[in-house]
Amino acid sequence: MAGECLWTPGRDRAASARLMDFTRHVERASGEPFVSYDALHRWSVESAPEFWRHIWTFCGVVGDPGIRDVVDAVRMPGARFLPDARLNFAENLLRRQDAAPAIIATSEASRDLTLSFAELNRDVRRAAAALRAAGVQSGDRVCGIVANVPEAIIAALGAAAIGAVWSSCSPDFGVAGILDRFGQIAPSVLLSMDRYEYAGKNIDCLQKLRDVAAELPSVQQVVVIPYDPSRHTTENVATAPEAVWWAEWLGAQEPDSTPFERFPFSHPLYILYSSGTTGVPKCIVHGAGGTLLQHLKEHQLHCDIRRDDRVFYFTTCGWMMWNWLVSALASDATLVLYDGSPFHPDARCLFDVADRARVSLFGTSAKFLDAARKAGVTPRVTHDLSSIRTITSTGSPLAPESFDYVYADIKADVHLASISGGTDIVSCFVLGNPTAPVYRGEIQAAGLGMDVDVFDGEGNPVVDEAGELVCKAPFPSMPIGFWHDADGAAYHAAYFARFSGVWCHGDWTRATPRGGFVIYGRSDATLKPGGVRIGTAEIYRQVEQLPEILESLAIGQSWENDERIVLFVRLAPGITLDETLRAKIAQHIRRHASPRHVPARIVAVPDIPRTKSGKIVELAVRNMVHGRPVVNREALANPEALEHFRDRAELRS
Numbered sequence: 001m002a003g004e005c006l007w008t009p010g011r012d013r014a015a016s017a018r019l020m021d022f023t024r025h026v027e028r029a030s031g032e033p034f035v036s037y038d039a040l041h042r043w044s045v046e047s048a049p050e051f052w053r054h055i056w057t058f059c060g061v062v063g064d065p066g067i068r069d070v071v072d073a074v075r076m077p078g079a080r081f082l083p084d085a086r087l088n089f090a091e092n093l094l095r096r097q098d099a100a101p102a103i104i105a106t107s108e109a110s111r112d113l114t115l116s117f118a119e120l121n122r123d124v125r126r127a128a129a130a131l132r133a134a135g136v137q138s139g140d141r142v143c144g145i146v147a148n149v150p151e152a153i154i155a156a157l158g159a160a161a162i163g164a165v166w167s168s169c170s171p172d173f174g175v176a177g178i179l180d181r182f183g184q185i186a187p188s189v190l191l192s193m194d195r196y197e198y199a200g201k202n203i204d205c206l207q208k209l210r211d212v213a214a215e216l217p218s219v220q221q222v223v224v225i226p227y228d229p230s231r232h233t234t235e236n237v238a239t240a241p242e243a244v245w246w247a248e249w250l251g252a253q254e255p256d257s258t259p260f261e262r263f264p265f266s267h268p269l270y271i272l273y274s275s276g277t278t279g280v281p282k283c284i285v286h287g288a289g290g291t292l293l294q295h296l297k298e299h300q301l302h303c304d305i306r307r308d309d310r311v312f313y314f315t316t317c318g319w320m321m322w323n324w325l326v327s328a329l330a331s332d333a334t335l336v337l338y339d340g341s342p343f344h345p346d347a348r349c350l351f352d353v354a355d356r357a358r359v360s361l362f363g364t365s366a367k368f369l370d371a372a373r374k375a376g377v378t379p380r381v382t383h384d385l386s387s388i389r390t391i392t393s394t395g396s397p398l399a400p401e402s403f404d405y406v407y408a409d410i411k412a413d414v415h416l417a418s419i420s421g422g423t424d425i426v427s428c429f430v431l432g433n434p435t436a437p438v439y440r441g442e443i444q445a446a447g448l449g450m451d452v453d454v455f456d457g458e459g460n461p462v463v464d465e466a467g468e469l470v471c472k473a474p475f476p477s478m479p480i481g482f483w484h485d486a487d488g489a490a491y492h493a494a495y496f497a498r499f500s501g502v503w504c505h506g507d508w509t510r511a512t513p514r515g516g517f518v519i520y521g522r523s524d525a526t527l528k529p530g531g532v533r534i535g536t537a538e539i540y541r542q543v544e545q546l547p548e549i550l551e552s553l554a555i556g557q558s559w560e561n562d563e564r565i566v567l568f569v570r571l572a573p574g575i576t577l578d579e580t581l582r583a584k585i586a587q588h589i590r591r592h593a594s595p596r597h598v599p600a601r602i603v604a605v606p607d608i609p610r611t612k613s614g615k616i617v618e619l620a621v622r623n624m625v626h627g628r629p630v631v632n633r634e635a636l637a638n639p640e641a642l643e644h645f646r647d648r649a650e651l652r653s
Contacts, residue, residue: 003512006407007416007438014435018300025058026051037433037445038515044448045473049073051449052081052293052476059296059331062095063087063262070474076501077491079474082289086262089269089288090128090161093329094121100308101334103150104357108340108349109197111227115150120157120329125255127158133253134221136188138163138261139268143187145171145178145205145212146317147196148339151225151246153326155191160288161256163263164188167271167283170316170612171196171203175211177634181273184283185483186218191246195227199341213243223249265289266480272320272423275611275635282490283483286426290476294427295327297448303361303390303417304434305331310387312336313363314350319613320423321363321394333360342368347375351383351410358387365395366402366418367551367614370544373405380409390415392432395614397519397537400441401545418443420507420519424495427477429469429505430517442516450475454511459499462511466535468523469509470502478503508535525618527556529563534597536618539567542592543585548575553608554599555622557651566625566651567599570608577604603650607641621645 014020023034026043030050034040044051049069056065066084073079094117096102102117115123136142142159146152146168156166167185169178171193182190192209195202206224213222222243229247269288273281299305311328312335315321328335336357342350342364354362379385391406391414398418406416417432420443429452433444446452451473456462482491498504508523520526520535527534536554543552550570556563569585571577582602589597610616612635620630624645633639 004440005437006403006440009435017304017434018306019435022058022301026054029054037436041446041448045451048449048473055293055297059300061087061292062092076474076503077478081476082265085265085289087289088161088260088262089292090124090157091260092292093157094124096332097121102329103153103335103337105150105337106353107338108344113150113229122255123154123250124157124161126250126253127154128161129253129256130249131158131162131164131189134189136162136164139165141165141167141185141187142189143182144168144317145192146225147171147193148315148317148322148337152317160269161260163261163267165268165271168317170318171205172612174634175208178212179215180280180632180634182216185271187216188218189221190216190219191223191225193225193227197340199344263288268480270323271483272426274423280632284423285480285483287480291426292330294477295324296330298428298431299328299331301448302431303392305333305361307332309333309360310336310357311361312354312359314338314342314368316612320426323426347372347377348382351379354385354388355383360387361390361392362388363392365614366393366398367396369393369402369405370399373402378409380411385411388414390417392417392419394419397521399541403440425477429471439516442512442518444516454509455499464510464513466508466510466520469505469507470499472502527554527565529565529596538593539589539597542589546585546588548572548581551608553616553618553621555618555625557625564600566601566603568603568605571604601650603648605644607638607644609636609638609641611635612637625651
């Protein structure tokens, strides 16, 4: 049943959560009691400058917060948080310097490595020195074509240490996809894997690196990271001028022992990219201070991360969840990295990693949980998982059936936090509350300090009715802006054109009466048959319960001056889409959703296109069906799958 309570934290667990520690902290400071999360959230929004200063203090940010809290506090865009503050992002992630593990890394190829906090500090300082030796200065860009390995973190923090800007993509990107991103921002130093492994295959990166480096005249140095760390550093890496192996590059420098230089709060830290499925990717610039405060808040208060916890997220370096994961170092936690396929050699491998590394927070995608459910994986039987306190899921809406799966087949006593935000804010709008119950199919709460609401088409707040997810007040992790957007026009058009002075995120969402949220998918992919808006996730949730269906994708096809729903399905092995199965799908949707959700056409395809981070691309498929061009196919993990949607006979009548 939707909305059923699946888990409630025990009294001791709730009372000992970091969120409760923070609540007591602000109660002492303000003299005001907060009897509920809703009361704390209301205060955090109404007293936002005070709230964010308390986050700085409570989480122990290293730096000078300055005197002023915020300038132009109600302008969006335009507000500036802690405009006098000075900090260094890397210094905050490296403040712990003992022998405890900072990073535990593994891969499907058994590329295992553990780095202590002391060793990480040493190597980051060496990377900072090497970047300076290469001529990199504050504000310059350092880019990586990197796997989810410790070297990527060392390079990113080395860049942050000297005020340079880090940007990365995963090594499965093609040459055009990499150039569409890095070509816009003119990096000074380019790092790349020599190869990587995925699903048992060894994939070379050196030819790709040669082609990319040849098209980036700004690059002064190329650094090659061996996927096998034991590879001899004297081997030839003639990929580009000034190319060196990682060990040679890093080892040539003594650790920079000078104090970290502190930069303004909004000094650029990361450049992330929009998906690029409807045009050249937008280069989204994020600031160091806003990223740090937001991540500390989310990690410690919403995910209950604390010192010595072990934090795992299945991600690539081309997805914002990698940036989110790295920040857990600022909470004195250990990062657990995995590189490779989550299904190699089978669907239990990530749970194997969790057991071996004694993971506290297990982060993954909704698609992974659904795939594991369909594969019949039952970790509660095959694994220990006693160390896991929190499971987080993002990337797409988490179906109610996946909530059931987590509690029935993974672990009964666990905080399941479905979280949602995005690359745009390198963080979350809505996420978990470790002191509150988890209800089936619902994200628990709006983030503290985030004035989240749901608007109807006229900009009126609505509850228990689907509408646009919005944020009505500024927050620190808003982008500094877009690269090459000096007047801010593209930035404004992306988020503020729909509702003046209000961030419109583009998610079709329902706020529940108890303060939770249900997300139905991207509003720009919302279906509108007969003018009635339907979220695609409402259809996927029903269709993908059927054992015959592995996954699905729905679009609206323009038809006879209206729009009709077309559903594409990828079938389980040995299954054929005949009229009996079509009728079964339609009947299931009709019974469990509504007659309006029933597709006018149901079509089988062998594969469904998705981005590098695993999100299906309804808009690209819609363009294919309508005979419109699909730009920037390099943004897709499997662009060849688009051809299955071209000129389908089933859609001509």
